[in-house]
Amino acid sequence: MVQPTHERVRRSIAQAQTIVVKVGSSSLTMPSGHLDPTKLDALVAALACARLQGARIVLVSSGAIAAGFGPLGFERRPADIATQQACASVGQGLLMARYEVSFGRFGIRVGQILITAEDTIRATQYHNAQRTLDRLLDLGVVPVVNENDALANNEIRFGDNDRLSALVANIVRADALVLLTDVDALYTAPPSQPGSKKIDFVPDVERALDEVKVAGSSSGVGTGGMVTKLEAAHMAAVSGIPAVLTCAANAGPALMGDPVGTAFAPIKRRGSSRRLWIKFASHPRGVLVVDTGAAQAVRAGRASLLSAGVLEVRGDFSAGDPIWIDDESGHHIAKGLSGYDSEEIPRMLGRNTAQLRRFFGDEYAHPLVHRDNLVLV
Numbered sequence: 001m002v003q004p005t006h007e008r009v010r011r012s013i014a015q016a017q018t019i020v021v022k023v024g025s026s027s028l029t030m031p032s033g034h035l036d037p038t039k040l041d042a043l044v045a046a047l048a049c050a051r052l053q054g055a056r057i058v059l060v061s062s063g064a065i066a067a068g069f070g071p072l073g074f075e076r077r078p079a080d081i082a083t084q085q086a087c088a089s090v091g092q093g094l095l096m097a098r099y100e101v102s103f104g105r106f107g108i109r110v111g112q113i114l115i116t117a118e119d120t121i122r123a124t125q126y127h128n129a130q131r132t133l134d135r136l137l138d139l140g141v142v143p144v145v146n147e148n149d150a151l152a153n154n155e156i157r158f159g160d161n162d163r164l165s166a167l168v169a170n171i172v173r174a175d176a177l178v179l180l181t182d183v184d185a186l187y188t189a190p191p192s193q194p195g196s197k198k199i200d201f202v203p204d205v206e207r208a209l210d211e212v213k214v215a216g217s218s219s220g221v222g223t224g225g226m227v228t229k230l231e232a233a234h235m236a237a238v239s240g241i242p243a244v245l246t247c248a249a250n251a252g253p254a255l256m257g258d259p260v261g262t263a264f265a266p267i268k269r270r271g272s273s274r275r276l277w278i279k280f281a282s283h284p285r286g287v288l289v290v291d292t293g294a295a296q297a298v299r300a301g302r303a304s305l306l307s308a309g310v311l312e313v314r315g316d317f318s319a320g321d322p323i324w325i326d327d328e329s330g331h332h333i334a335k336g337l338s339g340y341d342s343e344e345i346p347r348m349l350g351r352n353t354a355q356l357r358r359f360f361g362d363e364y365a366h367p368l369v370h371r372d373n374l375v376l377v
């Protein structure tokens, strides 16, 4: 793929038909833990303008926890999961009520989608999410997406919405991803550090990941900081989607392709979001150690992992959970979704498919990790 220029990336954002816009907690709320209606209305005005000109907009909005802790009487964002989930449950309703009124000023309807990490990998949930989002967009609605914080399983939840927004961009086959935060651009180091410089254009986000110094959030209400925003830009880039990162006040110019913030060029053609999740967002629950032949086959690509080539299983996991595939010297080769529970695997090790079928029946005659569920790392 020829590397697009800065100008071309901005033009493709301006011409994008389907756009995923992600906005962070600090751009919608006050440090006291309440919604900031002025900020929210200003953002909505910019999005409504793009929508009324024909763009299909999906808004991935954080802010449920940050809008809920004030009304519940907390002075700062609570640290424990159960209280965060309670705050999210209260704040999410307040957030949606305000979006409804605010978009309503322009005659635009909103629809709420609460999603979990699992919805982005399990085929049926993934297709449900895709079908609903597509239909909402066809109906002219602006879907407002957030992680299902109140119920999300802590071990696999995203926590920030940055990576979720890149996956949503894949689900809706977006033409652009716009990441809105409380800083006007990506800098060579956290902006509080003297000498940090603004970056206008990132032609290769994989190089930027090595060169740019990033830190977590310092707002008191946000979560991932610049680390997860760069990961989101990376996920978008390897899915063929250009991205722009800037402050919420720049939403309008960013959508029009003006040179605000930092633009990220796509670096690959579109891939599947399921594999993206496995590669970037999943937390492996165990390990399958493979022999030299299996390691070679997996590394060569497009091979499923068969039990004949697996030497050992470690960890406690269920079928469908993410796991590492390691070579004998302990190097991670790939990540994948296990086809079986960890306790079913030991008796399958070293056996070929015919033996598995003969000894244990048809349901055991499948790969431990199917190639569609496997990505090299």
Ligand SMILES: Nc1ncnc2c1ncn2[C@@H]1O[C@H](COP(=O)(O)OP(=O)(O)O)[C@@H](O)[C@H]1O
Pocket (backbone or CB within 6 Å): 023, 024, 025, 026, 027, 062, 180, 181, 182, 183, 185, 186, 187, 188, 189, 190, 191, 212, 213, 214, 215, 216, 217, 218, 219, 221, 222, 223, 224, 225, 226, 227
């Ligand atoms: N290299 C960097 N360039 C720009 N901002 C950075 C960098 N490293 C860390 N940051 C911090 O990331 C913060 C934005 O992340 P976060 O607070 O999680 O926002 P949001 O709530 O919008 O997701 C900025 O306020 C900034 O302090």
Ligand SMILES: N[C@@H](CCC(=O)OP(=O)(O)O)C(=O)O
Pocket (backbone or CB within 6 Å): 023, 024, 025, 026, 061, 062, 063, 064, 065, 066, 088, 146, 147, 149, 159, 160, 161, 162, 217, 221, 222, 223, 224, 225
């Ligand atoms: N889903 C959570 C997102 C938490 C969060 O802080 O995200 P972000 O502000 O995007 O770093 C919420 O709505 O509160």
